[in-house]
Amino acid sequence: MAGLDLASALIAAAIFAGTPLLIVALGELITERSGVLNLGAEGMMALGAIAGFAAAYLSGSASVAVIAGALAGAACASIFGVLAISLLANQVACGLALSIFGVGLAAFVGKPYESLALTAVPAWPVPLLADIPLMGPALFQHPPIVYLSWLLLAGVIYFLHHSRPGLILRAIGESPAVAHQSGYPVIRVRYLATLFGGAMAGVGGAFLSVFYTPLWAEGMVAGRGWIALALVVFATWRPARVLLGAYLFGGMLIAQLFVQGSGVNWDIPSQWLSALPYMTTILVLVMISRRPSLIRLNSPVSLGQPYRPDA
């Protein structure tokens, strides 16, 4: 029985660790599917984290915190939009600049919040489902934002593959010129996709500072924005694989900590164990996405290329 409890505690921890990556990567996936490559996830997450933390501290409400995080992330992404979409600046350079800017600005505005602590947001067990042995505590005893991230996944899948606006978005990502000729508003759609990506990065940041740690400190995002970006690529822009990658990463992270803490006598250097989540996630995603024809099918052809609709 104790083993069962431990197993569900581990799965629950893995899901919790994977959730911010899932949210940020899904947002980035939408942005990239429209043909815009925004590498600023780390910076947008940092701003979302401080905005979310400050909002949670001042209002006492986790919902307000998530909204504040989304707004901060979207505001940050709008700067990127003006530069990269309207002014046709190099997207890679803008994204990198945004990353550095976001982390720095977050540290600057976050100074007064450094010493403060929030109480953790309590879990909200789903009625009935939470009582299932093993899977109940593992899957259905989380704060509501974890369930919302599943709805987000369902929404993204539906939008991209089963709705007309999703088709338009993908068409713009494939060939903005053709989409423009067909009468679709390339620039507007790219802006909306970028703002959505920014908002989700902000929510991911707020998840870290309000639900996950919960504290605000400079540098607390600690590279998770970059991991989310990599997840999108290795999942070949497929939402369900993003989920797999995010949870696999979270799972390996928790598993290697668990192995270390168990006192089991394995002579594996801890550096190897720390690298394990990265290696496993890349390996598995590359294995399942290894068919070149499918990669071509899913990767947005115009990714990273600025587009100016000539009259």
Add this chain to the structure above:
Amino acid sequence: MTSRRIVIQSAALAAGASLVPLAARAQGSPIKVGYVYVSPIGDAGWTFQHDLGRREMEKALGAKVQTRFIESVSEGADAERVIRELAQSGHSVIFGTSFGYMNFMERVAKQFPKVAFVHATGYKRGPNLGTYNARFYEGRYLTGLVAGRMTQSNILGYVAAFPIPEVLQGINAFTMAARSINPKAEVRVVWVNSWYDPGKERDAANTLMAQGADVVTHHTDSTAVVQAAQERGRYAIGYHSDMSKYGAKAHLTAATHHWGAYYIRTINEAIAGTWKPGNLWGGFKEGMVKLAPLNPAVPADVRERIARIEADLTAGKFHPFSGPIVDQDGKERLAAGQTMNDEVLGNMDYYVQGVASRLPKK
């Protein structure tokens, strides 16, 4: 990854180092002192404690001193640039507070022979380059007594950054102390391979607690471990700073560092012209290591024991690494009746008996 704060106590400073004639100052003008920090000051942690020391020194010396600090200086080419800039802009004394600055300080020190360079936790010294460090393991020993006494499950969790001698000294001192009061206690170590990643530190603490640890401590820079324990209703022991405000019920105590007295003394010597590059490794005796106030839950018997050992540490009558010391494999590392010398201590690469985790072979 350059790990800072490695302690390698090499041969003692060459005898008879001469006084360094510091750059001349206009009569009555304040001495300029520069600090280079590796991370943001924040509100707790390694750099925070150094900045606390700087402010203490500034307060004590008043108009006689003018300080400047630069935070978040990474341990690369940036560091050399920052250190040189401080030297060029008329700073007479420059403190570098991270291990990875060592080679850069050495290089700049050679170019500015009239500036005093003082490097925390390094082992390279020169005619105008001194080092200082604290015996963190002394504080760890006292916290181990608290942990050993307070645990019910006899499993103690330790979240650690990198397997370097300084961290191993802490783990081993903690373990030996815990087992001196509770022979059934065992310590489980989780390496996060990062000095600072609150999310990972928290996950590590939660994993340890899920595996039965009811007292957790950490050798990393954030307050995440203390907060995680507070949420779970377990106990935690802080590090670097008193972290009680992050978890009043959980926080049993903390092993803290204090640099203020050392900074005051160094600057006074620099003003008087008597500064010499030294090599100080200070502990309770020098006031560089202290124990944060104990949680009210800590019972009187262990309080007395801690007070006694603390007094002995301060008087120099007790050394945490006194024989017999037996490592995990049962090999005797130090015979009964001996104390470990600084050089051996600085090369520590094993776990003592009582640590349940394995240290991977190199």
